[in-house]
Amino acid sequence: MVVSSVMVTEPQTCCMDEHLDTVLRRMHRLGLRMVPVLDVAGRVKGVLSTFSSLAHIVPDYIVSGDLASVSFAPDIGLLRQRYTLVADKCVAEVMELAPLMVAPGESLLSVASTLVGSGTHDYALVIDAEGRLSGLISAGDVIAALMSMTKDEK
Numbered sequence: 001m002v003v004s005s006v007m008v009t010e011p012q013t014c015c016m017d018e019h020l021d022t023v024l025r026r027m028h029r030l031g032l033r034m035v036p037v038l039d040v041a042g043r044v045k046g047v048l049s050t051f052s053s054l055a056h057i058v059p060d061y062i063v064s065g066d067l068a069s070v071s072f073a074p075d076i077g078l079l080r081q082r083y084t085l086v087a088d089k090c091v092a093e094v095m096e097l098a099p100l101m102v103a104p105g106e107s108l109l110s111v112a113s114t115l116v117g118s119g120t121h122d123y124a125l126v127i128d129a130e131g132r133l134s135g136l137i138s139a140g141d142v143i144a145a146l147m148s149m150t151k152d153e154k
Helices: 020-030 050-057 075-087 108-118 139-148
Strands: 034-038 044-049 123-127 133-138
Touching: 020 034, 020 044, 020 050, 020 075, 034 133, 044 050, 044 123, 050 075, 108 123, 108 139, 133 139
Parallel strands: none
Antiparallel strands: 034 044, 123 133
């Protein structure tokens, strides 16, 4: 079984010049944790995820461990203030530049191995030879395909 038989063929996407706040609100409304970022020709330029967005919101000095304890820090007020600073940025300033990408003809075994081996992704963008988005496949999609197969199917 190959990726193209399992992938989501029309995933939500965004453009590099959209404002972060607009895209995050759309992602929240649709229950998404990530969206591929495309240029005007439909080529993949990156991925915007809730994780990459949060990484731009949480102050570096807290993430780096420079403070022995952050329990005293004003948490929600600080995060909201940082969010307002980041919200007007373009997606291009916040997106991940190296998403996991696979080809439509790759086997599910190959994709499952790539997903597990990456250690950080539970999805891969499916791209054609020109770098345009063909679809999206997640670890859940691979598992769903396996669950739907009969014992004799291979």
